[in-house]
Amino acid sequence: MTVHFIGAGPGAADLITVRGQRLIATSAVCLYAGSLVPPELLEHCPPGARVIDTAGLTLDEITAELVAAHESGHDVARLHSGDPSVFSAVAEQMRRLDAAGVPYDVTPGVPAFAAAAAALSREFTVPEVAQTVILTRTAERATAMPPGEDLATLGASRSTMVLHLAVQRIDAVVADLIPNYGTDCPVAVVARASRPDELIVRGTLADIAARVKEAGIRRTAVIVVGAALTASQFPDSHLYSANRSRA
Missing domain, CATH: 3.30.950.10 (Tetrapyrrole methylase, C-terminal domain)
Incomplete structure (x- = not known):
């Protein structure tokens, strides 16, 4: 399995990249920042997907969800507003996934x-x-x-x-x-x-x-x-x- 860090764009749901939309549609788990990511993007999740709003979670709680998905063999769409390269708090998640041996990749978004x-x-x-x-x-x-x-x-x-x-x-x-x-x-x-x-x-x-x-x-x-x-x-x-x- 892979954790896909995906730039969800600045707010308009149709500014997601084609790659980002495809990854959402093929991931059994989706974590998203509910206060910033447009809810319309969740419509691309596959039926029965585990969808988690991270707005109220701590970093440790988010990491636990990612590790649990890895242990269950499920791909994860981890949605961040804008682009993950700036002000996204992705670096500390990557650091924890490296320590846990969980693979991940990054799909850019419109900043x-x-x-x-x-x-x-x-x-x-x-x-x-x-x-x-x-x-x-x-x-x-x-x-x-x-x-x-x-x-x-x-x-x-x-x-x-x-x-x-x-x-x-x-x-x-x-x-x-x-x-x-x-x-x-x-x-x-x-x-x-x-x-x-x-x-x-x-x-x-x-x-x-x-x-x-x-x-x-x-x-x-x-x-x-x-x-x-x-x-x-x-x-x-x-x-x-x-x-x-x-x-």
């Missing part, structure tokens, strides 16, 4: 930052404006950030920055970013990207905190900061240039 870019109809890397995207978070209610990964340090490049799990600290985020980005830097907050109740709030570092509070956004949102959000005067990419050699 929240990509869904936010689509919702905003923006490219986060714009020629001669921004060619780097920083994905980060804050540490208010989570594990501590490593040294050198504070917002003041990360913001020194003025790259496009996407903050996860930080909208409840919007005032502190703004205060940390203004010294590097300036008060007039464009900001967008995308809540529930790709879902029917998706909400977008735009502004600058000067006014985004007030706008977010007025909109009542407190969770399931990403904050995007950087000049790429509003850039209109920039050179065309070299990728399609007539001067580029295609030999």
Whole structure:
């Protein structure tokens, strides 16, 4: 048997990959984060599948379910919101499965930052404006950030920055970013990207905190900061240039 860690995407059920949907349909056990994974995805589970909402479980309880499935010879679809490569808490599950000798693999999904870019109809890397995207978070209610990964340090490049799990600290985020980005830097907050109740709030570092509070956004949102959000005067990419050699 195999534990399949599957990126369930940012919220819209039809943003699951074909591979992810197939694995759900062929797994006798499905563990999913009930507060984040769209329930429509569970419709792909085979008849009689054991379906477990992990929202109220501890890491040890989740691991016990995975190990029990392994001992019973059942494949597991372990659904995580977005993509497992960032802010998914997959690493500690993998560590426990390695110790228990349980095999696993990973199927990527559409990450929240990509869904936010689509919702905003923006490219986060714009020629001669921004060619780097920083994905980060804050540490208010989570594990501590490593040294050198504070917002003041990360913001020194003025790259496009996407903050996860930080909208409840919007005032502190703004205060940390203004010294590097300036008060007039464009900001967008995308809540529930790709879902029917998706909400977008735009502004600058000067006014985004007030706008977010007025909109009542407190969770399931990403904050995007950087000049790429509003850039209109920039050179065309070299990728399609007539001067580029295609030999």
